[in-house]
Amino acid sequence: MKKFNIAAALAVLSAPAFADGHAATQGDAAAGAEQFNRQCVACHVVADASGEVLAGRNARTGPNLFDLAGSQLGSAEGFRYGDAIVELGETGAVWTEESFVGYVQDPTGWLRETLDDRRARGKMAYQVRQEDQAYDLYAYLATFAAE
Structure with a gap:
């Protein structure tokens, strides 16, 4: 029981802090906006x-990134995800700053490591x-949260 209480306390303390409806991040949202407009809008x-477009163009190759911070992986409505990210999302995994940064730097590698599945x-x-x-x-995307 003591181990569970310690683990629960650590989970609460390590969860992203929220202020003004936005996730606390270590990134720069303004710089993230520039990066999004260069790297992600395609x-x-x-x-x-x-349905109001808040950022980007009406691209449909990837999922809508509205309300990404804290949402379940592989759950954006209307997008057909790969099996690995759906499997991970079904475990209750959510987009945190750490998971987002790991994923966008190496999507397949991150999924393989996180799921411990070399086929992911x-x-x-x-x-x-x-x-x-x-x-x-992540800092930029965290500014787009459902109220």
Whole structure:
């Protein structure tokens, strides 16, 4: 029981802090906006529940990234995900800053390591090369949260 209490306390303390409806991040949202407009708009859009495009173009190759922070992996409505990310999402895994940064830098590698399955594959072919850019992207996307 003591181990469970310690684990629960650590989980609560390590969870992202939320202020003003946005996840606390170590990235720079303004720099993330620039990165999104250079790297992500070809495949992704950020559109709210009413369909209003808040960022990007109306791209459909990748999922809508609205309300990404804290959402279950592989759960954006209307997108057909690969089996590995759906499997991971079904375990209750959510997009945290750490999971997002790991995933966008090496989607297939991150899924294989996280699932401990050398056959796991990610559908996203693009990789963000610099870790600081991945943090910036997460900071930017975390600003688009459902109220």
